[in-house]
Amino acid sequence: MKYRSLALLGALALSAGLTGCSSSDDASDSAGGGRTVLDVWLMRDSVSAEFQKEFETGFEKAHPDIDAKIQIQEWDGIGEKVTAALASNDAPDVIEVGNTQVAQYAQSGGLTDFSGKVSDLGGDAWLKGLAEPGAYEGKQYGIPYYAANRVVIYRTDLFEKAGVDAAAIKTREDWIAATKQLNKGGTQGIYLPGQNWYVLSGFVWDEGGDLATESGGKWKGGLDSPEALRAMDFYQSLQALGKGPKDSDEAQPPQAEVMAGGEVAQIIAVPGGAKVVEEHNPELKGKLGFFPIPGKTAGTPGSVFTGGSDLVVPAVAKHQDEAYTFIKELTGDTWQRKLAPAMSYVPNRTTLADAVAADPGTAAMAVGAAQGHATPNTPQWAAVEAKNPIKEYMTAVLTGQDAAKAAAGASDTITSTLNSGS
Structure with a gap:
């Protein structure tokens, strides 16, 4: 299942009711x-x-x-x-x-x-x-x-070797602890690229924030909110438990191929990614499992981009x-x-x-x-994705730049882009 984020334009100022004309007799x-x-x-x-x-x-x-x-x-x-x-x-x-x-x-x-x-x-x-x-x-x-939507795809053999029970991972804290336990003996606890902004978005929503908010017909970027900054802090903590690149996304290189080629315990992807892993490494067939991205509390799974x-x-x-x-x-x-x-x-x-x-x-x-x-519900969001200041922001934070300053810059770009068509 591929995620649809094509930049499309609406057209034609027309309207019709549900019971409008039906030319069945034509x-x-x-x-x-x-x-x-x-x-x-x-x-x-x-x-x-x-x-x-x-x-x-x-x-x-x-x-x-x-x-x-x-x-x-x-x-x-x-x-x-x-x-x-x-x-x-x-x-x-x-x-x-x-x-x-x-x-x-x-x-x-x-x-x-x-x-x-x-x-x-x-x-x-x-x-x-x-x-x-x-x-x-x-x-x-x-x-x-x-x-x-995305889930966690994991190596059941590496979890067993490390003594980690996937079924016991219910919260973010559980997830971090388990990933640290997995991250030993040559195993990469998790492969998480630095620019996987869909995953970051889920953490932002978990914290009660959003990528952008609308008020009075005007939009404002939300990456510099306290909630979004907490989300980026968690992303940074999780990303540091693996060797994922800080300056590219899940497609560069394809993360399923990375998992297939090494001792990677977890990736975050749609379940179909498991088939890609198996195609590139048939020895892993039957050794892959799935669990929902954990949330902040045991009773609620993590938020995801749909x-x-x-x-x-x-x-x-x-x-x-x-x-x-x-x-x-x-x-x-x-x-x-x-x-x-x-x-x-x-x-x-x-x-x-x-x-x-x-x-x-x-x-x-x-x-x-x-x-x-879903991403902010505005026709202008496609223009934000085309520029993708979120990716640049994430790399800036992961490479040691000031998080608040980088977030403010990215939010300003989102604000101006979303309001440019209003």
Whole structure:
């Protein structure tokens, strides 16, 4: 599961109600027998071919008047493609988008507002990390689809050798103590790159802070808050228990490959990273385990960045009612319980976590997902990620520069960037 952070632009100042026009009677939009042809864009790796076939068959059996045509799209270049679709008169009826991208599309009014349907869609149990970025200026445009987040991937053999019980790690203090115990005899207790800002974000949220906050229509960077500074202090303590580089992120070098090539006891990654480790070192097959990132107290797991997708409907889509029917089915209990284990994703609501209980990695994700967050909900956040002052700030602190001064500088950059489009 890759994390979606593409810089996308919203387009087209249009609006439409949920019960807007549906051209089911238009011959050009009808299949044989008067069935409505519903055009749907889902993203690569969102569904398998097997699941897609099963869903289409089940959906059309339950709704024989609708012919669902699912087209799989590639993430590369999807921003421009969605923008063009929203600005056209021939948009698909349903589109899957990254959860943090909804605000960029909703900004100009190009999406259908589902605010009146939240309760009917089970919104009271939605994962906050999907639901909150799916809303913009008080209206719900994105409907949570599925989620993924980081967990701790660990070497069971190295834990056993060091006498560490992963099940006993419930708090940050437990985690630090266990990592110190692991960090002996040539073993790296943890490999944590210095610029893994998604992990830092989780620690910031745990402390009660945020990357940026909005008040009166203006944004302010939050890295210089006392809460965020405490989070960076903890990150520094954890990072020091390994040999991770201070000036690069988890992709440089790929941390799963680092784990595969040495005596590394832990990394923080999505569970799929374990497969990468095994591919590069088959001897580790069956020797990898998972647990949620620990929180400050035993009863609450650590906060995590929620990656994943929401489903949206273009305001100009011709089949608004049928699009809603499709979304209600795909995001409802029955199909979420099938999708999650089939694709190793976290279901869109907390009440469905048991659907992935049999998969250790996904089950660990689901525990963390209950404490999931998204990046600040503004179309300008993509511009912050493009500059990424958070990474520069982290390296500055880890290389001995004054934390408060570096945080203030990064926060100023975030502030100016977020307000540049207001």
